[in-house]
Amino acid sequence: MADANQLGLGGEYKYGFKDNIAPILTTGEGLTEETVRQISAAKNEPDWMLDFRLKAFKRYQEMELPDFGPDLSVLDLDHINYFRRDSDRIARKWEDVPADIKKTFDRLGVPEAERKYLAGSSAQYESEVVYHNMRKDFEDLGIVFMDTDSAVQEYPDLVRKYFGKLIPPSDNKFAALNSAVWSGGTFIYVPKGVRTEIPIQSYFRINAGNSGQFERTLIIVDEGASVNYVEGCTAPNYSQDSLHAAVVEVNVLRDAYCRYTTIQNWSDNVYSLETKRARAQENATMEWVDGNLGSKVTMKYPSVYLNGEGARGTMLSIAFAGKNIDSDTGARMIHNAKNTSSSIVSKSLCKDGGRVDYRGKVRFGRHSDGSFSHVECDTIILDEKSASDTIPFNEIKNGNVSMEHEAKVSKISEEQLYYLMSRGISEEKATEMIIMGFVEPFTKELPMEYAVELNRLIEYQMEGSVG
Amino acid sequence: MTTLEVKDLHVSIEGKNILKGVNLKMKTGEIHAIMGPNGTGKSTLSEAIMGHPAYQVTQGEVLLDGVNILDKPVDERARAGLFLAMQYPAEIPGVTNAEFIRGAINARRPEDDPMSIRAFLKELDKTMSVLDMTEEMAERYLNEGFSGGEKKRNEILQMMMIKPKFAILDEIDSGLDIDALKVVSRGVNKMRGPEFGSLIITHYQRLLNYIVPDVVHVMMGGRIVKQGGPELAKRLEDEGYAGLRDELGLDIKLVDEEA
Numbered sequence: 001m002a003d004a005n006q007l008g009l010g011g012e013y014k015y016g017f018k019d020n021i022a023p024i025l026t027t028g029e030g031l032t033e034e035t036v037r038q039i040s041a042a043k044n045e046p047d048w049m050l051d052f053r054l055k056a057f058k059r060y061q062e063m064e065l066p067d068f069g070p071d072l073s074v075l076d077l078d079h080i081n082y083f084r085r086d087s088d089r090i091a092r093k094w095e096d097v098p099a100d101i102k103k104t105f106d107r108l109g110v111p112e113a114e115r116k117y118l119a120g121s122s123a124q125y126e127s128e129v130v131y132h133n134m135r136k137d138f139e140d141l142g143i144v145f146m147d148t149d150s151a152v153q154e155y156p157d158l159v160r161k162y163f164g165k166l167i168p169p170s171d172n173k174f175a176a177l178n179s180a181v182w183s184g185g186t187f188i189y190v191p192k193g194v195r196t197e198i199p200i201q202s203y204f205r206i207n208a209g210n211s212g213q214f215e216r217t218l219i220i221v222d223e224g225a226s227v228n229y230v231e232g233c234t235a236p237n238y239s240q241d242s243l244h245a246a247v248v249e250v251n252v253l254r255d256a257y258c259r260y261t262t263i264q265n266w267s268d269n270v271y272s273l274e275t276k277r278a279r280a281q282e283n284a285t286m287e288w289v290d291g292n293l294g295s296k297v298t299m300k301y302p303s304v305y306l307n308g309e310g311a312r313g314t315m316l317s318i319a320f321a322g323k324n325i326d327s328d329t330g331a332r333m334i335h336n337a338k339n340t341s342s343s344i345v346s347k348s349l350c351k352d353g354g355r356v357d358y359r360g361k362v363r364f365g366r367h368s369d370g371s372f373s374h375v376e377c378d379t380i381i382l383d384e385k386s387a388s389d390t391i392p393f394n395e396i397k398n399g400n401v402s403m404e405h406e407a408k409v410s411k412i413s414e415e416q417l418y419y420l421m422s423r424g425i426s427e428e429k430a431t432e433m434i435i436m437g438f439v440e441p442f443t444k445e446l447p448m449e450y451a452v453e454l455n456r457l458i459e460y461q462m463e464g465s466v467g
Numbered sequence: 468m469t470t471l472e473v474k475d476l477h478v479s480i481e482g483k484n485i486l487k488g489v490n491l492k493m494k495t496g497e498i499h500a501i502m503g504p505n506g507t508g509k510s511t512l513s514e515a516i517m518g519h520p521a522y523q524v525t526q527g528e529v530l531l532d533g534v535n536i537l538d539k540p541v542d543e544r545a546r547a548g549l550f551l552a553m554q555y556p557a558e559i560p561g562v563t564n565a566e567f568i569r570g571a572i573n574a575r576r577p578e579d580d581p582m583s584i585r586a587f588l589k590e591l592d593k594t595m596s597v598l599d600m601t602e603e604m605a606e607r608y609l610n611e612g613f614s615g616g617e618k619k620r621n622e623i624l625q626m627m628m629i630k631p632k633f634a635i636l637d638e639i640d641s642g643l644d645i646d647a648l649k650v651v652s653r654g655v656n657k658m659r660g661p662e663f664g665s666l667i668i669t670h671y672q673r674l675l676n677y678i679v680p681d682v683v684h685v686m687m688g689g690r691i692v693k694q695g696g697p698e699l700a701k702r703l704e705d706e707g708y709a710g711l712r713d714e715l716g717l718d719i720k721l722v723d724e725e726a
Contacts, residue, residue, distance in 0.1 A: 426542050437562035
């Protein structure tokens with residue numbers, strides 16, 4: 001996370017905290033139909049949204065937990081607080097923030113004020129100045145960038161047209177849950193033909209809306225438009241909520257382009273169960289760039305539905321599973337039209353007993369003539385305690401397509417270590433160099449300040465892996 | 468002046484004895500060549516000196532200025548002044564050549580005093596031009612997709628940048644055409660001087676026309692069986708290893724010999 005000047009946004013950036021904590025509004029523990037109604041009422045939502053939530057809640061009650069991946073049975077869904085007004089959150093005391101999180105902030109050079117925010121020890125992190133400047137620039141271009149709650153009020157037609165269409169509540173239990181109790185998230189609309197080089201970063205929006213457990217993000221990139229959206233941050237995000245279940249829907253219309261970059265580093269008490277899906281219409285391009293570093297459990301398989309002829313979809317991901325981390329991530333590419341292409345490049349690392357699995361799917365539908373997919377999974381297992389599996393699933397309904405799949409699981413190569421050490425480089429530095437090289441195809445796609453931070457973070461996590 | 472001494476070195480790999488008591492002594496300012504037929508243990512000698520984990524020293528010592536280095540890890544041996552230009556250097560994806568070489572140089576300097584990027588790039592440019600290497604070679608990933616010849620040049624580039632006391636060149640001539648051979652030789656000859664010694668392993672005399680050695684050792688059956696001046700290399704080229712073996716009355720089977 002960098003400050004505004006480093007990000008080249010200019011303008012004044014003041015850190016500060018609000019001390020006027022609003023009265024507490026919370027639905028308390030547990031989830032009933034009444035809770036869902038309360039949430040909707042608190043937001044003054046139109047009836048269609050309340051209906052959507054109620055139907056989703058019904059589905060949620062009927063559905064089972066996923067029958068694959070990490071064990072979720074320990075999640076105590078009855079004792080979760082499903083809704084709190086963001087500004088009402090009671091700040092934890094700085095002294096209560098775990099020491100290892102504080103140490104990581106030190107190592108990453110996260111500014112003082114930001115640390116408190118990330119650690120959940122400040123109710124507000126004042127980024128509104130930057131957010132407002134940024135919004136102004138985008139407004140001049142006609143781009144809408146706001147939290148999804150506000151979008152429901154201000155752009156009801158647009159939201160209603162796209163909301164829940166790519167990911168219906170029935171998709172999976174946690175998508176249904178999100179649909180019932182969602183709050184916050186990002187809404188972006190880029191009008192026809194508008195192309196912007198400046199990345200849109202959610203970081204500056206988070207406080208203006210709600211951050212939290214059940215974010216709902218909706219992006220529409222209209223015909224011929226282009227957008228580059230960056231969410232999350234590299235620094236560990238200490239959340240008091242044990243369950244995070246976001247839903248992200250991205251619509252990339254004809255000839256449009258969207259890149260969606262996520263870096264996620266939740267603290268290791270969090271279950272992060274996300275549903276992310278995009279559709280790419282004729283000649284459109286959707287690129288997911290996805291980094292997962294923390295969380296107790298992550299289940300996330302961003303997908304691209306290649307629905308228009310000539311559409312392209314890519315996924316470039318990195319997962320780093322350390323102690324107590326179970327990361328089950330991957331991608332899905334669904335080829336539904338002629339001459340579509342997709343590429344999945346997945347890089348995984350595990351150490352200190354971490355588990356990192358790739359779970360992916362490529363589907364060539366009946367009408368996918370001339371389509372092509374390339375899948376590449378590379379894993380480095382750093383010690384005996386850690387484990388990894390690659391679980392690819394291919395479904396091919398058309399004879400005129402081609403597909404490549406490469407998977408490699410390895411340890412740090414002794415030959416590589418020997419070579420680097422024979423030049424005087426210590427074993428620790430050499431290991432770090434090999435790991436940095438391994439993740440380089442990912443980091444080079446990140447905005448500079450994220451790349452620098454990610455490198456520092458990996459360096460830090462690699463310490464003590466030798467000897 | 469620094470000395471490198473190999474004393475009664477026995478080395479095995481996967482339980483098989485390859486070196487059976489090698490003795491050799493050299494100082495900086497000298498260039499020695501080791502010649503010998505295939506499969507005689509020349510590369511084993513170089514890997515054992517450097518410390519490749521697959522090679523087990525069962526007896527003997529390697530002394531650098533009188534200090535045994537065999538109990539030291541590979542990186543310490545390197546920082547003490549040893550360098551091995553490898554026959555098959557590893558590929559390291561994602562790490563640029565320049566980044567790696569700078570890392571190697573900085574590993575020899577105090578942590579708070581790394582070589583400045585400016586000074587480094589200046590020297591790198593200069594050295595690469597001696598070796599007729601294009602600028603893009605600095606930014607490519609280390610050895611990844613390098614041709615055989617590019618790898619060899621890159622080994623010599625590292626040697627010239629790191630400036631070791633002793634460089635062992637393990638078949639640096641294999642697979643090189645005559646032009647590349649001249650370039651590589653130019654690099655080694657540029658290093659020649661009182662602070663630098665080199666041990667050149669080859670089985671052809673051709674390289675030694677360009678880098679003239681002070682001493683030639685002939686190795687057969689895991690031992691050094693004869694020493695001489697540059698003229699010994701020429702004689703081997705004319706007469707072959709079998710001739711020398713028979714003259715010395717050795718009972719060694721040459722790998723390439725018909726059964």
